[in-house]
Amino acid sequence: MENLKTQKAYKGQPKILVATDCIVLGFDEGVLKLLVFKRRVDPLAGEWSLIGSFVNEDESITDAARRVLLKFTGLEDIFMEELRTYSDVDRDPGGRCICIAQYALISIADYDRGQVEKHGARWFTFDELPNLVLDHNDMVAEALKKVREKARHRPIGFELLPEKFTIPQLQKLYEAIYQRLLDDRNFRKKLLSFGLLIKLDEKDRSGSKKGAFYYRFDHEKYAKLEKSGFDFEI
């Protein structure tokens, strides 16, 4: 840390409460789901809310979001990206507070059910999603829009699937994200053409008698390609 002189430089400037809220998306039973919980602090205690927290003085926004996600899902190393800052002066009746919203994509198979229940959290599909507190509905809508846009150019879909997945699963995921049906032949062709899916010997027989081969995404190869300007366009 620096010295007293520099500490004084910013003395008297207006400090503000800073929070972060997470739009946590998962993919389960062929549909996208959102993790929300019952807010415990007043005002609006008992209402449905995104999971979030105030940001402490000794942590970055990312640190705070990771702390929240760990607490509510038991998961670490989750894909997470900043959405935007919500800073309207009157956005929170509890007091002036800006919020940096982040969206997180998780493989719904992996989360810790115990943690979720312990904190009064629940997964909702978007059909049955209740009204959320404050500007959280806006955050969710914007996050969905951003995920849709982003999925067209970056392979973020794989974050929502387990390590091993089948092509039909992947297609259903993209259909859920884009909200429209895709041609199965063209989809498979396109995805395989990138050379980024590694076919495994194992089959998933839960979806059909014939069984579908498992694949995994080649993150290492993609990382290299991305540096040289590769666009994962779907």
Place this chain on the structure above:
Amino acid sequence: MENLKTQKAYKGQPKILVATDCIVLGFDEGVLKLLVFKRRVDPLAGEWSLIGSFVNEDESITDAARRVLLKFTGLEDIFMEELRTYSDVDRDPGGRCICIAQYALISIADYDRGQVEKHGARWFTFDELPNLVLDHNDMVAEALKKVREKARHRPIGFELLPEKFTIPQLQKLYEAIYQRLLDDRNFRKKLLSFGLLIKLDEKDRSGSKKGAFYYRFDHEKYAKLEKSGFDFEI
């Protein structure tokens, strides 16, 4: 405002200094330029810095950024978008402070030279750009990356040109953004094919004897198209 009960709800939570910095880009003499100024507060007073300010308790981040831009350029209604939040605990030796960076695109013909000079600000090309304080170099690099990506799908280029512009001017702008030469026939064809450029009767004769027709961008028509999912792809 609400009542004392709710004010108390967040009592004791950690307040933090919040700032916003603006990556102000302009296009002049065929190259992109960045507006920076000599920082006046300690620590690091006298060093080159992005223009910015602390966020007051009674204003949103956008309000703060608009205030800064007005002060330094004399301009209002500027295109501006959030880049991201910089929140590393040690990013500022002056004290814990998070910063929401925003990039702004302005028509360099329009700004108020008096305002710029009065505040010790200057336009730099990226070739001659000096080192900036704190993490401002990162912010600039990320803003450029974002502008490049965004320009491929949204008509943000027009924000950097005057209301009236010629096709060759527009092409030079895109060449400056993408850092590569474009084919003039294909470029013209593509741009005109959208039906979003309105040809004026007037010519700009500053660049050649023959003169190039002025056009303006049809913002209204684009707004409608965008709602129905139109992608302005260049």
Place this chain on the structure above:
DNA sequence: CCAAAAGTGTTCCCTCTACACCCATGT
């Protein structure tokens, strides 16, 4: 043997790219 999902190829069309010459005008 049948139902149910997995897997496979081809044709057409449209868009992107590459490329070279005439036009208008001020000096």
Place this chain on the structure above:
DNA sequence: ACATGGGTGTAGAGGGAACACTTTTGG
């Protein structure tokens, strides 16, 4: 008349979209 930048058309290649049938196997 000439130099300078503005403006136009076309042919070939490649990628996206549309489309139907065979394969596998548990029950």
